[in-house]
Amino acid sequence: MLKEIIKLIEDKKFKTAREKLLPLVRESTKNAELNYYSAVSHDALGMEREAIPFYEAALSYGINGELRERTYVQLGSSLRCIGEYQKSKAILEKGEVEYPDNLAIKTFLAIVMYNLNEEENSVASLLEALVKTSSDPWINSYRKAIDFYSGKLNQTW
Numbered sequence: 226m227l228k229e230i231i232k233l234i235e236d237k238k239f240k241t242a243r244e245k246l247l248p249l250v251r252e253s254t255k256n257a258e259l260n261y262y263s264a265v266s267h268d269a270l271g272m273e274r275e276a277i278p279f280y281e282a283a284l285s286y287g288i289n290g291e292l293r294e295r296t297y298v299q300l301g302s303s304l305r306c307i308g309e310y311q312k313s314k315a316i317l318e319k320g321e322v323e324y325p326d327n328l329a330i331k332t333f334l335a336i337v338m339y340n341l342n343e344e345e346n347s348v349a350s351l352l353e354a355l356v357k358t359s360s361d362p363w364i365n366s367y368r369k370a371i372d373f374y375s376g377k378l379n380q381t382w
Contacts, residue, residue, distance in 0.1 A: 230249075239270050246259060258292065260279045268303055276303050294327055335351045
């Protein structure tokens with residue numbers, strides 16, 4: 226049944242997936258994957274507030290692997306969407322500790338830092354991600370300088 230639900234989600238049939246998932250989650254409340262996919266189906270339907278408890282349950286019931294990594298990104302993003310900036314930041318920071326190379330986590334963390342008026346940290350985080358991932362020849366030419374300045378945005382010489 227889970228494979229069928231995953232296929233529905235892949236096919237963007239979120240409402241049908243949600244309808245199939247809710248009774249399954251009620252029967253098996255501690256199933257981390259069912260909670261994760263239920264969160265995804267709610268989230269995709271614009272129901273972030275309803276998705277959040279499912280993401281939280283997925284984490285608390287031990288979701289692992291790539292789904293755990295995705296859960297941090299999506300939970301952090303959903304919390305930010307509803308204005309829960311401090312909670313979003315805490316989740317994304319926890320995700321960053323577990324997955325330090327995940328640039329989606331860093332990017333969403335930068336967005337929420339902006340929302341919290343932590344502009345310097347926000348921009349520094351985005352510059353770090355840019356330097357790590359850009360194949361642009363201009364960025365590559367100035368990679369060392371951008372990396373250096375990212376930690377010293379308010380400093381002058």
